[in-house]
Amino acid sequence: MNNASVEKRIRELREKIRKYDYHYYVLSESLISDYEYDQLYKELEKLERENPHLITPDSPTQRVGSDLTKEFPPVKHRVPMLSLSNTYNEGELYDFDRRVKENLPGGSKVEYVTELKIDGVSVSIIYRNGLFFKAATRGDGFTGEEVTNNVKTIKSIPLKIDDQKLKEKGFNDFEVRGEIFMELEAFRKLNEERERNGEKLFANPRNSAAGTLKLQDPQLVAARPLDIFVYYLLLEKDIIKTQYETLITLKELGFKVNPHFKLCKNISEVLEYCKEWETKRDDLPYEIDGVVIKVNSVEQQKILGNIAKSPRWAVAYKFKAKQATTKIKKIVWQVGRTGALTPVAELEPVFLAGSTISRATLHNIDEIKRKDIREGDTVIIEKGGDVIPKVVAVVLAERSPESKEVKIPGECPVCGSKLYRPPDEVAIYCQNTNCPAQIKGRIKHFVSRGAMDIEGLGDALVDLLVDLGLLKSVDDIYNLKNHYDELVNIEGLGHKSVNNILSAIEKSKSQPLERLLFALGIRYVGAGAARKLALHFGTMENLMKATEEELEAIYDVGPQMSKSIRAFFDNPENRKVIQRLKEAGLNFTASVTKTGAQVLMGKTFVLTGTLGSMTREEAKNKILSLGGKVSSSVSKKTDFVVAGESPGSKYRKAKELGVRILNENEFLQMLEKGEAVQ
Ligand code: IVH
Numbered sequence: 001m002n003n004a005s006v007e008k009r010i011r012e013l014r015e016k017i018r019k020y021d022y023h024y025y026v027l028s029e030s031l032i033s034d035y036e037y038d039q040l041y042k043e044l045e046k047l048e049r050e051n052p053h054l055i056t057p058d059s060p061t062q063r064v065g066s067d068l069t070k071e072f073p074p075v076k077h078r079v080p081m082l083s084l085s086n087t088y089n090e091g092e093l094y095d096f097d098r099r100v101k102e103n104l105p106g107g108s109k110v111e112y113v114t115e116l117k118i119d120g121v122s123v124s125i126i127y128r129n130g131l132f133f134k135a136a137t138r139g140d141g142f143t144g145e146e147v148t149n150n151v152k153t154i155k156s157i158p159l160k161i162d163d164q165k166l167k168e169k170g171f172n173d174f175e176v177r178g179e180i181f182m183e184l185e186a187f188r189k190l191n192e193e194r195e196r197n198g199e200k201l202f203a204n205p206r207n208s209a210a211g212t213l214k215l216q217d218p219q220l221v222a223a224r225p226l227d228i229f230v231y232y233l234l235l236e237k238d239i240i241k242t243q244y245e246t247l248i249t250l251k252e253l254g255f256k257v258n259p260h261f262k263l264c265k266n267i268s269e270v271l272e273y274c275k276e277w278e279t280k281r282d283d284l285p286y287e288i289d290g291v292v293i294k295v296n297s298v299e300q301q302k303i304l305g306n307i308a309k310s311p312r313w314a315v316a317y318k319f320k321a322k323q324a325t326t327k328i329k330k331i332v333w334q335v336g337r338t339g340a341l342t343p344v345a346e347l348e349p350v351f352l353a354g355s356t357i358s359r360a361t362l363h364n365i366d367e368i369k370r371k372d373i374r375e376g377d378t379v380i381i382e383k384g385g386d387v388i389p390k391v392v393a394v395v396l397a398e399r400s401p402e403s404k405e406v407k408i409p410g411e412c413p414v415c416g417s418k419l420y421r422p423p424d425e426v427a428i429y430c431q432n433t434n435c436p437a438q439i440k441g442r443i444k445h446f447v448s449r450g451a452m453d454i455e456g457l458g459d460a461l462v463d464l465l466v467d468l469g470l471l472k473s474v475d476d477i478y479n480l481k482n483h484y485d486e487l488v489n490i491e492g493l494g495h496k497s498v499n500n501i502l503s504a505i506e507k508s509k510s511q512p513l514e515r516l517l518f519a520l521g522i523r524y525v526g527a528g529a530a531r532k533l534a535l536h537f538g539t540m541e542n543l544m545k546a547t548e549e550e551l552e553a554i555y556d557v558g559p560q561m562s563k564s565i566r567a568f569f570d571n572p573e574n575r576k577v578i579q580r581l582k583e584a585g586l587n588f589t590a591s592v593t594k595t596g597a598q599v600l601m602g603k604t605f606v607l608t609g610t611l612g613s614m615t616r617e618e619a620k621n622k623i624l625s626l627g628g629k630v631s632s633s634v635s636k637k638t639d640f641v642v643a644g645e646s647p648g649s650k651y652r653k654a655k656e657l658g659v660r661i662l663n664e665n666e667f668l669q670m671l672e673k674g675e676a677v678q
Pocket of ligand 1 (some may be wrong): 082083084085115116117118119120121122147180231292314316
């Protein structure tokens with residue numbers, strides 16, 4: 001074959017394989033036998049091997065890379081990946097419908113699209129020039145992690161969109177979002193295999209999909225049957241008018257769209273759909289945890305906008321949790337990182353919603369008393385979302401005379417020290433901050449994924465290192481390198497894994513302040529608050545100097561949190577830990593700082609409508625404090641109009657003049673990040 005005909009043949013083979021893949025993986029139909037398919041694939045591989053200069057990233061042979069993914073770099077989402085607020089019953093669904101209508105011009109007709117809520121992991125995929133370009137996880141909604149190599153292995157995701165289709169549609173660059181999941185059968189098989197190999201089991205299909213997406217080796221990912229349903233299309237221009245049209249367009253572009261979506265004329269049709277799928281959910285080969293209801297019209301979606309992290313134009317209807325009946329063998333007390341004791345029921349193993357359950361949380365002693373739960377009782381347990389299963393009720397008819405009431409322990413079950421119950425709390429605490437259970441809990445939290453993300457320092461290893469006395473507090477992690485000999489002698493750890501762990505520890509030193517703050521486990525400071533604090537103060541030193549009043553002045557930081565932060569930094573033990581972390585070379589600065597805080601310098605804002613999260617006066621002060629100006633009327637010179645609820649004539653004027661309009665969420669992000677202003 002001459003060069004031109006090789007190229008032609010390669011192109012032909014790719015087209016064919018693409019077509020067969022599409023039919024097989026997206027439409028679930030086989031057009032040819034496996035044998036014939038393999039022949040084509042092998043021919044393509046051979047031609048590409050002989051002509052490596054002709055290999056392109058969109059070739060079907062390029063789905064599985066051979067290089068390990070060393071890191072999953074952050075990707076900022078062009079439009080935040082929002083989450084949904086939940087409804088649990090008919091009444092709440094009707095409330096949603098009412099709110100939607102109240103926020104639209106009087107007499108608006110509203111149609112909804114209902115979709116199954118797939119219980120998986122959301123992902124964003126960017127296409128450039130019709131080619132798969134980049135994929136990222138949701139992360140905190142604003143910034144995710146790049147998982148391109150792993151997502152590329154999913155065969156139902158096209159690497160290239162048909163040229164003709166793109167021409168018809170009139171766009172080349174776009175972003176799709178959807179849910180990556182694993183079918184139940186595949187999940188069961190995977191867990192069986194893991195059990196055989198003595199590996200840790202995944203709790204449910206969602207966790208196994210999430211875990212797979214973060215594997216470093218794309219070859220391993222490719223061997224796990226991940227799949228996707230897409231439901232969102234983001235274009236440069238607003239050419240699509242409805243969610244229904246979005247789904248059809250996605251289908252036409254070759255994406256896998258869940259077939260059970262429906263256009264509903266009104267909320268009663270929506271409710272009917274929800275009820276129907278709540279009973280039919282077990283017939284599906286994948287897990288769903290509810291229904292997503294979206295206002296169909298994109299124009300109406302725009303008017304409705306978003307509240308904080310979720311849209312006003314969509315809501316989830318969550319199904320009731322699945323239940324099972326089993327027996328409590330024993331009730332034990334677990335000590336967490338804050339010292340709080342949690343009663344846990346050890347159960348006779350029972351299969352529920354895709355996995356075997358052998359423990360359930362009982363929350364606290366009041367709950368045990370209220371529900372009269374005793375050792376030996378037969379109980380109903382349920383699993384909702386990602387929480388640990390809980391005991392819903394006792395089957396009293398089956399109570400035996402041997403059932404035993406639970407007593408509050410007199411001392412910490414781990415360190416034996418005295419327990420304390422604060423007057424206005426139900427929780428009981430072990431007050432010994434050196435209790436091994438607390439130390440283990442704090443260290444596990446510190447190294448966890450959302451915190452310092454130190455791979456390789458798993459729960460079992462942390463337990464062991466604490467028991468061996470190598471870890472007493474989080475700063476000891478950075479001293480592990482001086483215990484190399486002890487580490488390599490631990491069973492199951494060789495030179496290679498020790499080196500990997502040590503380099504992951506080194507790498508974690510550059511995590512930004514927001515991660516470190518979260519990792520320290522200050523009471524009430526979650527990942528979101530840590531981000532705000534880091535952004536506001538810029539450095540650990542500044543934050544440590546802040547008074548309660550200064551802390552409270554930050555949006556969303558209440559008195560409880562500010563007190564807790566102050567108490568944390570006033571504690572000499574904690575100060576020592578921080579000093580040692582500093583000496584170890586950890587990064588004490590935030591990833592983005594508002595240095596000088598003048599990020600809105602030179603920008604003029606006009607406010608209209610009511611904001612849900614702050615008064616007009618507060619909004620004005622924030623803009624001024626960031627260097628911006630606030631004007632009372634819209635002109636060509638206005639940079640942004642911030643439109644809250646029921647905006648007035650300024651909104652129309654802004655539209656006429658083409659001034660950029662920010663909804664509340666966009667405005668909040670701008671304040672938070674100080675980045676959106678170019
Ligand atoms: S729409 C603003 N549609 O549910 C729109 N989400 O709690 C937000 N999900 O993060 C997403 N199936 O991971 C949408 N058909 C569907 C979905 C779906 C599952 C997940 C998604 C999202 C979460 C919202």
